[in-house]
Amino acid sequence: MLVVNKIAQGARFAGVVAVMMFLAACAQTKPDLASGTAAPGTGQDFVVNVGDRVFFLEDQSTLTAQARATLDKQAQWLNRYSSYTVTVEGHADERGTRQYNLALGARRANAARDYLVANGVPAARIKTISYGKERPVAVCNNDSCWSQNRRAVTVLNNATN
Amino acid sequence: MLAFSPAWDMARTLKAAFAIVLGFACLVLISQPARALIELDITQGNIEPLPIALPDFAAGGGDPKLASDMTSVIADNLRRSGLFRPLDPAAFIQKNMGVDTTPRFGDWRTIGAQALVSGTVSRQPDGRLRAEFRLWDVFAAEQMLGQQFYTTPENWRRLAHIISDAIYERLTGEKGYFDTRIVFVDETGPKDARVKRLAIMDQDGANVRYLTRGDELVLTPRFSPTSQEITYMSYAGTDPSVYLLNIETGQREIVGNFPGMTFAPRFSPDGQSVIMSLQQGGNANIFKMDLRSRRTTRLSNSAAIDTSPSYSPDGQRIVFESDRGGSQQLYVMSANGQNPQRISFGPGRYSTPVWSPRGDLIAFTKMHQGRFMIGVMKPDGSGERILTEGYHNEGPAWSPNGRVLVFFRDTPGANGGPQVWTVDLTGYNEQRLGTPAFASDPSWSPLLD
Structure with missing residues (x-):
C-alpha cells in the first residue's frame, strides 16, 4: 500500500508540474514574474528556472544539444540541493506500439539518468521509470503534440515546493 | 468432447x-x-x-x-x-x-x-x-x-x-471459436489521464466483467492456454511488473523477482511458463520464468530492445521483435534463445508478433509511412499479407482456431481512443466488437471446455 500511495503522489505531482509548465509558457514575456515566484531550491524553482524535462526526436533516445543543456542545469541544481532524490520518467509518443514504447521510454529515462550521473549526481539519488505511451501531456493529432510527449521528466520525489 | x-x-x-x-x-x-x-x-x-x-x-x-x-x-x-x-x-x-x-x-x-x-x-x-x-x-x-x-x-x-x-x-471442418472469451483493457477518462482496467467479456461482447478497479495502470493481458489465469503488466508495485491473475479467485501474484521493469508477458503453450521482457538499462531482453520451479532463464542478450516474445504452438521456437538491426523487425529463435534469424524484410517497422495456434502464420503490427497495419506472414517470413490498414491498428491476437484476429484500432486527437475490432484471414471480414468504453489490448481465450 505504501508503494502504491507513493506512485499516486508522484502522478499527482506530475500533473502539477504540467500545469506549471503551461503557466510558465504563458509567462514567457515576463520572465521576472516567473522566476520571482519560485523560491530557490524549491520544486517550483526546479521546474520553472531549471526545466524538468528534455525532449527526443522520433524513435530516438539520443540527447540533443538542447536536452544536454537542460540536463547540465538539472545536474548543477541537484548537486547544489543534495537532499533531493529524483525519478526520471521516460515517455514515448502515441505513434508506436505499446511494448516497444515501454522500452523506448525506459531507454530515454536511462539516457537522461546516465547524463546526470556523468555530471556528478550520485546514481543512488536517481530512479527511473517508463510510462511508454501511456501518459501523454499533449493530445492533439500532429507532431506539435507528439514532440512534447517524447520526453524524459525529472521529478523531485521529496519536493515541498 | x-x-x-x-x-x-x-x-x-x-x-x-x-x-x-x-x-x-x-x-x-x-x-x-x-x-x-x-x-x-x-x-x-x-x-x-x-x-x-x-x-x-x-x-x-x-x-x-x-x-x-x-x-x-x-x-x-x-x-x-x-x-x-x-x-x-x-x-x-x-x-x-x-x-x-x-x-x-x-x-x-x-x-x-x-x-x-x-x-x-x-x-x-x-x-x-x-x-x-x-x-x-x-x-x-x-x-x-x-x-x-x-x-x-x-x-x-x-x-x-x-x-x-x-x-x-x-x-x-474446423473447430469453432464462439465458446470463448476475450480479456482486454477498458479505458475511461481523458486521453492525458486515462484510467485502465482489466476486463473480460464473451467473444461476442456480452457479459463484460471488470477484473481490476483502475487504481493502477494495467496493460497487455494474455490468457493462459491451460488455466483460468491471465498474465499482464501492472504499475501496482515499485517497478512496473508482470503479474498473474486468477480470474476465478481474483488471486494475483507478481511473476518473478526481477531487478527492473518486466513487460510484454505471454504464456508458453503448455501454460507452465511465462516469457517476457526485462528492462536492463537502455536494453530490453527476453526472459522465461518456469511457474512451478520459479527458475528464470535469459533467452536474449543484445544491446537492443528485444520484446513481444510469442511461442510457436509446439513450444520449440519463439518469435519476437528487436531493433538490434536499427529498427523494429521480427526475429525467430529457438526456445532456448539460440540462433535468432530475422524474418521481416519489407519496408517499414514490424512489431507485436504473435504465432498462430495452428502454427502456420505469424500476425504482427506493421508501421510504414505513418500507417499502422495488421498483417500475417509465414514463420520463415514469406507470404506477407496485410489484412487491415489505417491510422492506427495494433496488437493482433488469434482466435483459438487461427481463423480470426482481434486487435485494437485507435482514432486520433484529444477525443480519440481505441476500440476492439476483428478481421479474418481473408481480410474481407472486418468488424467492430462493441465494448462499454474505449478498449485496447484484446487477447482471446482458448475454447472453454
Whole structure:
C-alpha cells in the first residue's frame, strides 16, 4: 500500500508540474514574474528556472544539444540541493506500439539518468521509470503534440515546493 | 468432447456433464448416414457465405423469448464469422419449427437455404434448461448433426455459443471459436489521464466483467492456454511488473523477482511458463520464468530492445521483435534463445508478433509511412499479407482456431481512443466488437471446455 500511495503522489505531482509548465509558457514575456515566484531550491524553482524535462526526436533516445543543456542545469541544481532524490520518467509518443514504447521510454529515462550521473549526481539519488505511451501531456493529432510527449521528466520525489 | 469442466460455473456437476455427453451420442447416431453435400471451403480468399436458415427455436417449456434470444446469439455468431449468411426469417415458408419437426425441404430450398437449424429449448422439472438442435442439409434432405444439452438457465448464452461451435465445425471442418472469451483493457477518462482496467467479456461482447478497479495502470493481458489465469503488466508495485491473475479467485501474484521493469508477458503453450521482457538499462531482453520451479532463464542478450516474445504452438521456437538491426523487425529463435534469424524484410517497422495456434502464420503490427497495419506472414517470413490498414491498428491476437484476429484500432486527437475490432484471414471480414468504453489490448481465450 505504501508503494502504491507513493506512485499516486508522484502522478499527482506530475500533473502539477504540467500545469506549471503551461503557466510558465504563458509567462514567457515576463520572465521576472516567473522566476520571482519560485523560491530557490524549491520544486517550483526546479521546474520553472531549471526545466524538468528534455525532449527526443522520433524513435530516438539520443540527447540533443538542447536536452544536454537542460540536463547540465538539472545536474548543477541537484548537486547544489543534495537532499533531493529524483525519478526520471521516460515517455514515448502515441505513434508506436505499446511494448516497444515501454522500452523506448525506459531507454530515454536511462539516457537522461546516465547524463546526470556523468555530471556528478550520485546514481543512488536517481530512479527511473517508463510510462511508454501511456501518459501523454499533449493530445492533439500532429507532431506539435507528439514532440512534447517524447520526453524524459525529472521529478523531485521529496519536493515541498 | 463437449463435457463441461467442473471448474466452470456453467455446469458444476459431473451429472450434468454426463447428460450432455449422453445426449450428444444419441442424436449423432441418428445422423450418421449424412453425406456432406454442403461443402464450405474456407481456404479461399473471398468466400461466398453459406445461406443458412435459423428459425427461432421452439419453446418447449413456455419461454419463447429465451428460445428466440438463443437463436439470435447463434445467428449473430455465424454471421460475424463471415462464413455464413443467416436468412431473413420473414422469408421462411415453413413456420413453427422445433427439433422434432420434419423439415419441408422444398420450402427451404425455395428461399435459398443450404443449411437449416431446428431446435427446441425446454425447462426440465428440476429447473435446468434442455436444448436440442438438428442441423439439416437442405439439398440432400438429410440431418447432418443432432445434439442435446442440459444446463442451468443463466448459462443460456454459453449454450448458444456451444451450439454455434458445433454448427461451425460440422460445416467448415474446423473447430469453432464462439465458446470463448476475450480479456482486454477498458479505458475511461481523458486521453492525458486515462484510467485502465482489466476486463473480460464473451467473444461476442456480452457479459463484460471488470477484473481490476483502475487504481493502477494495467496493460497487455494474455490468457493462459491451460488455466483460468491471465498474465499482464501492472504499475501496482515499485517497478512496473508482470503479474498473474486468477480470474476465478481474483488471486494475483507478481511473476518473478526481477531487478527492473518486466513487460510484454505471454504464456508458453503448455501454460507452465511465462516469457517476457526485462528492462536492463537502455536494453530490453527476453526472459522465461518456469511457474512451478520459479527458475528464470535469459533467452536474449543484445544491446537492443528485444520484446513481444510469442511461442510457436509446439513450444520449440519463439518469435519476437528487436531493433538490434536499427529498427523494429521480427526475429525467430529457438526456445532456448539460440540462433535468432530475422524474418521481416519489407519496408517499414514490424512489431507485436504473435504465432498462430495452428502454427502456420505469424500476425504482427506493421508501421510504414505513418500507417499502422495488421498483417500475417509465414514463420520463415514469406507470404506477407496485410489484412487491415489505417491510422492506427495494433496488437493482433488469434482466435483459438487461427481463423480470426482481434486487435485494437485507435482514432486520433484529444477525443480519440481505441476500440476492439476483428478481421479474418481473408481480410474481407472486418468488424467492430462493441465494448462499454474505449478498449485496447484484446487477447482471446482458448475454447472453454
